[in-house]
Amino acid sequence: MTSPFDVPSCDKCRKPAIHHQVYSGRMMCGVHLTDSVRKKVSKAIRKQLVIPYGGSITILVAISGGKDSAVLLDRIVDALGKNSRVTIVGGCVDEGIEGYRKPSLECARQLCADLGVRFETVSYPELGFIEMDEAVKRIELTNDKKTPCSYCGVFRRQGVNHLAKRVGADVIAFGHNLDDMAQTVLMNLQNGDVDRTLRLAPHTENLIEGMIPRIVPLRWVPEQEVHLFALERGLPIHHDECPHGEGALRFRHREMVALMESDTPGSRHGMLRFADEIKSIHQKLDQKRMAPPEACPVCGELCSGTICKACEMKESLGSNPSS
Ligand code: SF4
Ligand SMILES: [Zn+2]
Numbered sequence: 001m002t003s004p005f006d007v008p009s010c011d012k013c014r015k016p017a018i019h020h021q022v023y024s025g026r027m028m029c030g031v032h033l034t035d036s037v038r039k040k041v042s043k044a045i046r047k048q049l050v051i052p053y054g055g056s057i058t059i060l061v062a063i064s065g066g067k068d069s070a071v072l073l074d075r076i077v078d079a080l081g082k083n084s085r086v087t088i089v090g091g092c093v094d095e096g097i098e099g100y101r102k103p104s105l106e107c108a109r110q111l112c113a114d115l116g117v118r119f120e121t122v123s124y125p126e127l128g129f130i131e132m133d134e135a136v137k138r139i140e141l142t143n144d145k146k147t148p149c150s151y152c153g154v155f156r157r158q159g160v161n162h163l164a165k166r167v168g169a170d171v172i173a174f175g176h177n178l179d180d181m182a183q184t185v186l187m188n189l190q191n192g193d194v195d196r197t198l199r200l201a202p203h204t205e206n207l208i209e210g211m212i213p214r215i216v217p218l219r220w221v222p223e224q225e226v227h228l229f230a231l232e233r234g235l236p237i238h239h240d241e242c243p244h245g246e247g248a249l250r251f252r253h254r255e256m257v258a259l260m261e262s263d264t265p266g267s268r269h270g271m272l273r274f275a276d277e278i279k280s281i282h283q284k285l286d287q288k289r290m291a292p293p294e295a296c297p298v299c300g301e302l303c304s305g306t307i308c309k310a311c312e313m314k315e316s317l318g319s320n321p322s323s
């Protein structure tokens, strides 16, 4: 008979379990959890990354100092680090957030040093944007209903694109995990935004004209498993949350996805499969639905309006005090 104080054991090796994978029913020890994450991510890298026959590629891995991108870089280096046809670069955008970005940037730099990967960084002022701490003050003054993250997300995307161009990247890898992906699918659904659903990474089979393709090898790994993997591997990661993140719409979606998953285990996988299915049906039927993106007349980045979102937001926040 088992007592309530018995530690559940791993299904595979009977060692004490550290994780209950509710959606599969499995109990896992640290070794078998890392094994499972490793296999899932390696399979996703093989599926999403196309290395041209006889050619070479450069991958920019967007890193932040947090657990997701640390695991992503660790896995990409493990899978491709010895391949002479692949160049891996870690790139981090410095948004200018006092007390948060500096230590996380250091973790990102340390990770690259540990893995023997070139490290690149760019700051908002270098990109012509004001630092986020200053932007937050100005957003409050403008009575704008948009949260700091709405601005920051747009600016950071430009930062990653800038780094990708700087290093001549053919592919950009992002550390979005299964929870992130499910939240995005839900947000797009709520907004009735089919185009964004169709543009969801990975872009392996649906290249977007004028855009460096994105891959997301952690997309089938839940956030908790990514975190446990990072701890098991002892990767240098920064744990604090950004002070400006509160109030972001994504937090509401995070709660909703977590609730759905706890009510119906497997919901996150279902949401992602649903988006994949829409993409695949679109590919077979109606490839011309999306208007081709145009270049922003101010900065040259891709945009769907008259000027791009980043230029529009930059304009609304006023000029950069340091420029
Ligand atoms: S939480 Fe929001 S403001 Fe903070 S770094 Fe992320 S996107 Fe930027
Ligand atoms: Zn085990």
Ligand SMILES: [Zn+2]
Binding pocket: 296, 297, 298, 299, 300, 301, 307, 308, 309, 310, 311, 312
């Ligand atoms: Zn622009």
